[in-house]
Amino acid sequence: MALLVQKYGGTSVANAECMRNVAQRIARTRSEGHQVVVVVSAMGDTTDDLIALAKQVNPDPDPREMDMLLATGEQVSIAILTMALHHIGVPAISFTGPQAGIFAESVHLKGRIIDVRPKRIVEALRHGKVVIVAGFQGLDEQEDIVTLGRGGSDMTAVALAWALKADRCQFFKDVRGVFTADPRIVPEARKLDEISYDEMLELASMGAAVLQSRAVEFAKQYGVPLEVLSSFEDEPGTIVREEVKAMEHVVVRGVAADRNQAKITILKVPDRPGIAATIFDAIARANVNVDMIVLNVRSQGQLADLSFTVPEGDLKVALKAVQSVVPEVSSEGVIYDTNIAKVSIVGVGMRSHSGIAARMFSALAKAGIDIHMISTSEIKISVVIPKEKADEAVRVLHREFRLDRPVTTVRTRVVRRRSRS
Ligand code: ASP
Ligand code: MG
Numbered sequence: 001m002a003l004l005v006q007k008y009g010g011t012s013v014a015n016a017e018c019m020r021n022v023a024q025r026i027a028r029t030r031s032e033g034h035q036v037v038v039v040v041s042a043m044g045d046t047t048d049d050l051i052a053l054a055k056q057v058n059p060d061p062d063p064r065e066m067d068m069l070l071a072t073g074e075q076v077s078i079a080i081l082t083m084a085l086h087h088i089g090v091p092a093i094s095f096t097g098p099q100a101g102i103f104a105e106s107v108h109l110k111g112r113i114i115d116v117r118p119k120r121i122v123e124a125l126r127h128g129k130v131v132i133v134a135g136f137q138g139l140d141e142q143e144d145i146v147t148l149g150r151g152g153s154d155m156t157a158v159a160l161a162w163a164l165k166a167d168r169c170q171f172f173k174d175v176r177g178v179f180t181a182d183p184r185i186v187p188e189a190r191k192l193d194e195i196s197y198d199e200m201l202e203l204a205s206m207g208a209a210v211l212q213s214r215a216v217e218f219a220k221q222y223g224v225p226l227e228v229l230s231s232f233e234d235e236p237g238t239i240v241r242e243e244v245k246a247m248e249h250v251v252v253r254g255v256a257a258d259r260n261q262a263k264i265t266i267l268k269v270p271d272r273p274g275i276a277a278t279i280f281d282a283i284a285r286a287n288v289n290v291d292m293i294v295l296n297v298r299s300q301g302q303l304a305d306l307s308f309t310v311p312e313g314d315l316k317v318a319l320k321a322v323q324s325v326v327p328e329v330s331s332e333g334v335i336y337d338t339n340i341a342k343v344s345i346v347g348v349g350m351r352s353h354s355g356i357a358a359r360m361f362s363a364l365a366k367a368g369i370d371i372h373m374i375s376t377s378e379i380k381i382s383v384v385i386p387k388e389k390a391d392e393a394v395r396v397l398h399r400e401f402r403l404d405r406p407v408t409t410v411r412t413r414v415v416r417r418r419s420r421s
Contacts, residue, residue, distance in 0.1 A: 002167040003125075004029060007039040007135065007157035011174040012231035013077050014044035016084075022231065023084035025172075026130055030090060035125050037164060039135045039157040040081055042073025047136075047150070063108030064144060067137075070109075071097070071145045074134035074153070082132045092130040095120060097137035097145070102156060104138030104146040110287060111138055111146030112214075113155060116163035133160065154215035162222045169224055171211060172231035177238035178203065178210055180403035181255045185391050188404040192253065193236075196243035199253050200226075202346040202380045216240065243348055251349035251356060252401040257390040258342040261291070262315040263373070265307040266322060268332040271297055275329050279306065279322060286321040288314040291342070292375040292384060307373065309384065312338055340372065341390035344382040345397055357381050363400040369393050 006029070008022050022040075029036050041047075050069050054061045061069075078094035085092035097104075101118045104111035124131045135153020140146045148155050154171065161169035178200065181189040195203075197220035204213040210228055219226050219240070229237025247253075269275055276295065283290055293308040310318045315336060322334055350356050357374075360381055364371060369392065373384035385393055398404065 001033045001035065003035045003037070003164060005037045005039065005157050005161040005164065005166045005169045006172060007153060007170065008041065008081075008172045008231060009153065009174070010041040010044050010046065012172050013040055013081065016080075019043075019080050019084045022081060022172075023088055023090070025231070026085060026092075027088055027090050030130060037121060037125070037131045037133065037160060037166070038081070039133050039153055039160060040074060040077040041135050041153040042070075043077055043080075046073040046076070067108050067145050067147045070147050071134070071137045074136050078132045078134045085130060085132070090130055091128060092132055093124050094132040094134070095124075096134045097156065098139040098143075100131075100133045100160070102133075102138035102159065104140055104148060106140035106142060106144070106146060107287065108144075109147055110149045111140065113138055113148065113159045116159050118160065118163050121160070121164065149212070149214070151212035151215075154212035155218065158215040158219045158224055158226070161224045162218070167225075168227055169219070170227045170229060170237075172229060173210070174231065175210070175228070176230040176233065176235060177228050178240075178254070180253070181394050181398045182257070185257075185394050186255075186398045186404075189398065190404060190406060192238050194239045194241060194247075195253060196247055196348050197240060198243060198379055199247075199346050199348055200240045202344065202377075203254050203256050211240075248349045248352055251347050251353045252345045252397075252403065253347040253349070255343070255345050255394050255397045255401075255403065257394050258344075259387055259390055260312040261309045261340055261342050261384070262312045262318075263307055263309050263337045263340050263384065264315070264318060264322060265305055265335050265337075266326065266329070266333075267305050267335065268298075268303045269306050269329055271302050271304040276306065278325050278329055282321040282325040283310075283318055286314075286317045288318045288321065290318075292373050292382065294373055309340070309342065309373070339387045340384050341387045341393075342382050342384050343390060343393045343397070344380050345401065346380045348379050350380070351378050359400060360397060363396050364393060367392060367396045369396070 082092045082094040103115040105114050121131050135156040136147050138146055157169055177191045178195055179189045183189040201216045204211050226240040227237050288310050291309045296305045369385055369389045371383045375382050
């Protein structure tokens, strides 16, 4: 008997029929003898609809009230799913985030889980019940509801899996697993059987939008085994786990594009120590994550242009933060560009292979795709390009690194050659 945490996203619980299907799947898992804790998102586009509704009455709603509103989406889901389970004879009980013992830091719309005390879950499991928990929400120290950032139900699931010492945390999605690229853009993209936490992290933060990156970070830190699989078919998905040596055989594991980025440029910043610190300190205080940074010292010296990227949704806040310190850094102006995309190739094998960046840049150059910014890490190379070129860039790179070819054929060939000798 295993203890499984299963997470179903908005698409998997979009309507009554989906809810009944999910209930059937949970019932099957339970009849195989497993204990099941389920985390659900709001039904379909509920969260987006609620945001739109709020904006109709107030273009700049108070974050605390926004959290009160958004948390209702998941609360509908848990009650409906639990009712569907009861109807097919499965004992089940629903809990909101606070009832499930999820405690979050008091940052509205972006809370971080700081503690999980799943007393009521443990008790309900002991009574043989399936437990259905509302994702995306927790309680802060004022006893206010705080949501955990878009896609935050993933975080709820991983945190619960950790707190309950679950055997696996399964994410049921409208995709069959993690792919070498978005199959809607690259038809020959392949499903990966396994991937390391680090690769998953890079792909998730690069807009592959499979799992919330904070959730993967947490899983990596605490070694929570994850699986991404389809809620519509019965097939193994992609396992996300600790890196093993064999994973290095693949140099590039996947290509992803993030179209929700904005580039901010501060012109003519005085080139002296402390300037960058002042600017990025202001942005950090506004809770905005900066990604790529380029500092261009002008040839005359003394002045520099500073460019960096932020999530598009944080643009307004970031601009405000920059403007608050711009007089201080006496720069001449701030400009921004939302017409960009960040395209990345990811793979732990890059650690032990060279020349990958050159190959990436020349493939893009051959396709006439202009590169505005570049950043690299041990296992990732990202470029900022014009947004309208994003799909083409993904296809070009998928082809360049032969990601359509299954890796196993290479391995089989090696094995055969050995057995002959
Ligand atoms: N319903 C929330 C959202 O759409 C949380 C989630 O789905 O994970 O972002
Ligand atoms: Mg959702």
